[in-house]
Amino acid sequence: MSRLIIYTGISKTLFDSSIKENIQKLYSISKNISDNKFTFDQIKNLPVPVQRYFKYSLKEGQHYISYVKLKHEGQFRQNENQKWMPIKGEEYFSIEKPGLVWVGKIQLLPFIWITGLDEYVEGKGNFQIKLMSFVTIVDAPKGRELDSGELMRWLGEAPLFPTALLPSDYLHWQEIDLNSARAVVKFAGLTVSLIFYFNEKGEITRMEGNRFRSINNLYVNQKWFGQYSDYTAIENTMVPMALEVAWNTQAGNFSYAKFIMTEIRYDCPVNSCEGD
Template sequence: MNILKWFAVSLAVLMLVYAGLTAFGAWRWKAATRALEAALDAARLDGRITRYDAAEIAGLPAPVRRYFERALSHGQPIIRSVDLSQSGTFNLSLVTPQWKPFTARQHVTTARPGFVWDAAILMFPALPVRVVDAYIAGIGMLRPAILGLFALGAVQGKGEIARGELMRYFAEAVWYPTALLPSQGVVWQAVDDSSAHATISDGEVSLTLLFRFGADGLVAEVHADARGGMVGNTVVMMPWDCRMSQYRRQDGMLVPVMGEVIWQTPQGEKPYYRGRITRLAYGFAEEV
């Protein structure tokens, strides 16, 4: 009986400690994430153009022009910020699939380009790993931590780290499509009747991605010839694809709500993100 009582007391203490750590970790993580979002907003630049003019797409490659004709309407307010929520599954390994459920919220600014992605990935029952992935004022960062307290390693800086994060921002611009307009700094170049290259620059960072368009005229896939991915403790450059589907109308625009992100490895395709957008809230130029 004494052993049972000791076990019960020990279990109760462990549960209290776990609850305390969880609450403290959530509080500290939230504060740190809010600070990153404040830094992102502080880096925001003023944009002189507040509404989309359909005349600006007249000289674009045919598939790009068709995309904007479908996705936007003349007079659409220019997006300056986005708050969105996601849910889905995340694969933690390129070798043996380890799909884990996640939820996330993300804050995005389009001028200057940047985002803060705040996710909780359920590694084991009742043991979430908090992850922040961000691009702020030319700096890229990735910070995972168990319960938001115990760091699992972090990367931060310019160079390929920043380039990879800006690449993510650019591929995800289908969620905030006015950011893909020439008036917002994007340069489009023809490839063929169903694809085009798009180039974006932010300070020292400049990159080009291949946008592929479906039979419906909408963006179906965004491709990078090389993006840095973590394999163990090493950054490995690999081809990278983002696939979009299930477009719906939101605030007058057509945007996808389903996405899959894939590494193209010598062993074949290795998907690592499958998610759905559950909430989209825009801040438009005339409101900011």
């Protein structure tokens, strides 16, 4: 048992070190844009519900967000036949160049755990699930499908850092109706989009789009959707603290993640924001 504890401890240290390097890379390749300020004048030509959203979620003169660290709790399952398992996670985002690193941990027993890793760094995706940080259970095939899926995850979580949804060199909005609009992101040779739905208050309540899902090392294009709730004021922004995401399969809707945000921090220095 003592050898197992030592071995798993070394493996976890190496795993954590690799994640730390990717977080530092994520931040280093994306510029700090916090000197930019939001004004209501810049949204006057956007679709009506999108204008309503920014008037609700941002304040005049709000600085742009450059980097994000968040922590969450919640429930997770990998497929329809699994029971829900409690999960804790940390996630890091960059905005000037879209990117993310997510690490989620499910503790099965005192010395047995499962770690999920989701990354989109330098336009490349990575998704793995490891037992005790060193035995790979799932390793999604690399390629454009995975890259596209991770970029779409970034877009789906952008309501957690609203200035990322402002028009930019890579993001624009398309009008649909008074309560929905499509956000389109073109980045690193890929184009992804999601339809966002807005209530009268201006909150984004749900999203949907088609996303590649890895099943038995093969990708299928399925409808992916999510719901946002429990909006809370975080550093002059209004953001949803609860997020549930699901796939639409032939058998019906399959919800696989229910996250409750426990901490959201914007633009803290990389050495203090990462891993603390």
